[in-house]
Amino acid sequence: MGIDRFAGAMSATAAAEANPPLEELLTALRSEDDVQRTQAWISAGAVGAPAVAPLAGLMLDAQPEVARAAKRALWQVARHSGRPGAEADKAAVIAALLAALAGERSDAVKREVMWMLSEIGGDESVAPLVSLLSNAELREDARMCVERIPGTASLDALKAALDAAPQDFKVNIAESLRKRGVEVPEFPSVKLVPTRSTNVQA
C-alpha cells in the first residue's frame, strides 16, 4: 500500500497558508492507522520550525512505526524549509534543529538532526557539528556533515579539526579536506588498503 506523496506535498503547500495545528500533526503521527500516519508525515513540511522539537521527541516513541513516521516528518520539515525562496523558514528550522541537537537527545536522534543540517545548514551549523567530532559515537557522522556544508567556515573548521583530532581519526579528517580540495600529504589515504579477512578457506 502506498500513499500519494505528491498530493501530500500539494496539500502541504495549502496547509502552510492555513497554519495547521501542530497538535493535529502529532496526534495523526501517533495513530495506529498506517494511512493516517503516513498522510501526516507527508504533510508535515509546512508545519515548519515549531514541529522540530516535538518531532525529535516523538522519534523516541516506543512504537517503531510512530517513531519512524516522526523521523520522516522531521525530514519533511527540514527539506520543505530548503525550498527556493524560503530563507526565513529555513533559518527558523535550522535554529530549531540546532536547539534539538544541543538538547538531551539520543545519538540516533542527534544523527538524524546532523544529517538534516548537512543538507540545509550553513555557517551557523558548523561549530555545533564540529563539537561532535569529539564524540566517539557520532564523530564520523559529524565529519561527513561538516564536509558537506559549503563555505570557508566549514573548511577552516576541518583544518583546525585535523590538528585537534586524535591520531586514529586524523586520516578521516584528511579525507574530508581532500574532498574539499586541500592537499594533505601527511596522512596518506588508506581507502585502497584491505583490512577484512574472510574465514572461508580456498
Add this chain to the structure above:
Amino acid sequence: MSNKIRKSQSISRRGFLAAAGVATVLPAIIPSRVLAAEGNPGANERITVAFIGVGGMGNYHLDSMKRFVDSGEVNIAAVCDVDENRLRAALEKAGPGVTPYRDYRYILERDDIDAVVIATPDHWHAVQTVHACQTGKHVYVEKPACCTIEEGTAMMAAARDNKRAVQVGSQGRSEHEAYLAHRYLENGAIGRVHTVTCFHYSGPTDEEPLPDSAPPPELDWDLWLGPMRWRPYNARYCPGTFRWVMESGGGLIRDRGAHVMSCAMYWMNADGTAPVSIEATGTAPTRGLWDHCVDMNVTYTFKNPDWTLTWNQPGEPVPKEERTADEPEITRPGYGAVYHGDNGTFVHWGGDGGTWAERKCREWTPPPGAKEVFKSPGHKEDWFNGIRTGAKTIMNIDASVGVADLCNLGNLSYILGRKLEWDGAKRQVIGDELANRMLGRPQRHPYHL
C-alpha cells in the same frame, strides 16, 4: 579509447600499501597483461576476472562466465562477498584455483587480475568501480551505475583517466530484439518519435516490518554498509531488498528504469544528452523501513531535439502479443515502453536480459539504403572486445551514468516534491541550492571515492 595502460595515471597499489605498511602476497597466476602487448589481454589470451559480490546477479554472472572459461577466453581468479555463506557457495561454484575474499580491496591489489565483475548493492557500485579503474582493472558493474550525480561524475572520470573498459549491466541493449528495435526506429519506421512512455508494475510494500537486530554472524554489516552512513542492521535491508531503500537501490525506477530507459536513450540516440526538466510524483509505503516509491510518475523533457520520456509505475501496461512456439516467449510483460511517432507507435516489453519487440518491428525488412545500427555480439562479449581493443562498449560508463542520472533525478524530484530544472552540461539543478547539495552524499571512511 586507447587500450594502453598508463600506469602514471593509475593509483599505485604498492604505493598505497607501502604507505600503510601492508605486506603483499604475489599471486601464482601469470597475469595476461604480462603476456599482452601494451598492457591489456591480447586477442588470444585469457582475461583474468574476479567477482565482487556473488549473491543475486553476481551469482548469475559467475554462472554465465563459466562458458567463457570453457571457451578459453577467461580465467576466474577470485570471488568476494561480505556474506560468508554466499562466498562459500560461490567458491564451490567457481572451482579450484579461485581465491575467496571478504574485502574487495584484496582483489584490487593483485596485479594478475585484469578485470572485475561488480554485483554488489547499488550503494557500492561507484566506489568499487572508481577504485577498480584507479588500480588498472576493467569493470563490468551492475546497473544502476550510481546512486548520486556526484558518483556518476567520478565514475566517468575514473574510466576516462585510467582508460578502462567499463560495461554497465543494462544488458537489454545487447539483446537481439533490441537491435531490431533500434534499427526499426533509427530508420523512421514510425516517423519522428516525440514521446516514449515507459510502464512498470507497482513496487512492493512490507506488510510485516521487522525491528532492528544484530546482524547474522555470516554477514559483515559494516562492510555491507560501506559508503552509507552507519545505522543498525535490519533484516529488511538485505539480501536483495536494498532495492526498496532510497539511499541504496532507489526503487523500481533505478532497478528497472535503468533497463527500460537505457533502451530509450540508446534507440533515441540520446546518449550524451540530458533532459532540461524533471518532474516526479509518487506514493510512499505506509509502514516499514522501505522508503522507495510504490507508484511513481516522472516526466523528462528533452530539447533540441524535442521529445518527452515518461516513467509510469504502474502506468498503462500493454498486453503481451501472441507469439508462436518458435518465437521467443515474452516472459516479463509487466514492464516495457511505448514509442509514439508521427506515423505510428511501437511497443517493447522487458528491456533487460529479456527484451521483446513488437511483431511489426521484427518482421520489418530494411529497404535498400537503410541505415544499419550496431549489433552487439553479447553484453559480456562486447565488454571483452572493449578490454582487448579499447572500443567503446555498448553500455559504456558515460551512457550508463546518463541513464542513472534520469533515475536519480526522478527520485530527487519526488523527495523534494518539486519540478527540477536541469543543466546537463554543468550537471546542476538550476536555482535550487538544496537539490544541488543532494546531488552528492558524503561517504563513510574509508569506503569513499
